[in-house]
Amino acid sequence: MTEEQILYTFQAVRRAESGELLARPIRQLSEQEFEETRTAIYRLENYLTGFDAYIWRALEDLRATAEKARTQFAEKGSSFSPGPVVSELELRIINVCAVVKMYAEHVIVRLGEMYGKESTERGDVKALFSQLYDSSLPYRVSNHLRNALVHGSPAELMQTTLHTSLPESGQPVTTVEVRLSRDGFRKHAQNAKVRDEVVALSEELELIATVTDTATGTMALHEDIMHLLSPGVVCPR
DSSP states (O other): OOGGGOOEEEEEEEOTTTOOEEEEEEEEOOHHHHHHHHHHHHHHHHHHTSTHHHHHHHHHHHHHHHHHHHHHHHHHGGGOOOHHHHHHHHHHHHHHHHHHHHHHHHHHHHHHHHHOTTOHHHHHHHHHHHHHHHHOHHHHHHHHHHHHHHHSOHHHHEEEEEEEEOOTTSOOEEEEEEEEOHHHHHHHOOOHHHHHHHHTSSSOOBHHHHHHHHHHHHHHHHHHHHHHHSTTOOOOO
């Protein structure tokens, strides 16, 4: 190995307060070790920054916004101005619906690029998405709510309620709900079967719970197909 080809491995320490990384050489790597390490880093980065990451990030944003709405209403009561936080809450719900739908589309395209459009891998995963769609009303509703919002508006499709009650314990309890308007869904949803399912429900669906179920179900499916999307990465369950 020539002097110009010397390769090093580094120990990195992150300074939490500044975000900086400090590194120092530990020992010289062989060319094979370097290639193996670079491949491992590439695979791990692909796993950590894969499209599924947008799902849990969108879900965390939704949870944080719901908690913000609950806290603000609990603190301010009748002086609470709902407009900004309600609009943000609606946006977070839309984001989860959009990213779940985009995830399915992205995965099918990605598997086609990796294994071929007629591959068993791609066909099996398409079947898994179909099973999830058929078995989960929340998934079906989230899928078509995103499309319904192209034709309608959040004001027509979502109804937000903030409520504080005083139970026997004497401690006020504040809840946040976003209900799917059956009338709005009837008007704007294009899929007749899912539209009829929603209209026939005894009560309007609560959308925070609905899209949370959809996101967690999709992330569970991702765990089942991760070995295809990120071959070589082994993650403990």
